[in-house]
Amino acid sequence: MRLRNFQHLQSVVAPGCSQYFYYGVANYVFPSRWNNSDVGFARGVYVSFGIHPHLAAEGVSKRQMDQLDSLTDSHLCVAIGEVGLDYTTTCICRPCRNPSRCKEEARRNQEEAFINLLLLARRKSLPVIIHCRDCGDGSAAKRTLELILHHNLADMKFHCHCFEETIEELTAWQQLLTIIFGVSGKFIRNNTGLEVIPRIPPNQLVLETDSPFLSLFAWCPVNHPWNLPVIAAEVSRLRNIPLSVLMWTINDNALKFFQMPKQRE
Numbered sequence: 001m002r003l004r005n006f007q008h009l010q011s012v013v014a015p016g017c018s019q020y021f022y023y024g025v026a027n028y029v030f031p032s033r034w035n036n037s038d039v040g041f042a043r044g045v046y047v048s049f050g051i052h053p054h055l056a057a058e059g060v061s062k063r064q065m066d067q068l069d070s071l072t073d074s075h076l077c078v079a080i081g082e083v084g085l086d087y088t089t090t091c092i093c094r095p096c097r098n099p100s101r102c103k104e105e106a107r108r109n110q111e112e113a114f115i116n117l118l119l120l121a122r123r124k125s126l127p128v129i130i131h132c133r134d135c136g137d138g139s140a141a142k143r144t145l146e147l148i149l150h151h152n153l154a155d156m157k158f159h160c161h162c163f164e165e166t167i168e169e170l171t172a173w174q175q176l177l178t179i180i181f182g183v184s185g186k187f188i189r190n191n192t193g194l195e196v197i198p199r200i201p202p203n204q205l206v207l208e209t210d211s212p213f214l215s216l217f218a219w220c221p222v223n224h225p226w227n228l229p230v231i232a233a234e235v236s237r238l239r240n241i242p243l244s245v246l247m248w249t250i251n252d253n254a255l256k257f258f259q260m261p262k263q264r265e
């Protein structure tokens with residue numbers, strides 16, 4: 001997301017919803033963009049820094065870790081992530097001579113990056129935004145949870161970013177003491193979403209767009225933060241609660257989870 005002014009976002013969202021948008025978190029997941037995190041100057045917009053698993057698959061350098069270490073000291077940084085496991089990652093070699101070796105190496109690198117960023121988040125007392133993707137068999141989420149439990153990090157705060165899994169996986173994630181699930185436009189259009197969205201406990205729900213990705217409309221390939229009211233309206237309908245109650249709840253969840261506004265603001 002590249003958003004110059006949060007007031008602009010508030011002014012363009014649908015009437016009846018705008019007064020509920022107080023804070024936002026922009027996720028900087030591509031190291032080449034970390035230094036563009038100028039949204040921080042807009043009141044109400046906070047940032048997170050992470051490494052998308054597609055890039056972590058290539059390995060994370062010591063220099064990148066040092067850079068993350070200093071970026072996350074910013075009072076505008078409220079989380080570390082996205083980071084996690086993505087089993088849809090493809091290697092960059094063309095042509096690929098050994099797909100199974102590349103796949104194995106990508107997974108190893110993603111796991112190493114995930115654990116290193118978890119440890120950084122623990123040291124900085126920051127929540128972690130988890131990106132988990134696979135081909136629909138739940139294997140990435142299963143392995144992610146295994147790693148968290150194996151490293152005794154289940155007491156950290158986790159945000160399952162763009163959650164689009166099943167009831168069983170929802171329950172599995174709830175082994176973690178503090179977890180919130182981000183619902184995006186893609187999930188509200190998906191059959192599993194129709195069943196799962198109403199089952200997410202109210203205190204574990206937040207909304208997100210994943211902009212500029214996961215576009216909501218075929219006529220507009222680029223997603224925008226101001227599509228949030230569309231997601232909010234649909235989630236309120238699926239959960240059968242007034243939009244105002246939903247917005248109050250998700251704001252409250254996000255403020256508590258990300259500890260916004262920061263004391264130094």
Ligand SMILES: [Zn+2]
Nearest residue numbers: 091093096102
């Ligand atoms: Zn390859």
Ligand SMILES: [Zn+2]
Nearest residue numbers: 082131161162
């Ligand atoms: Zn993601």
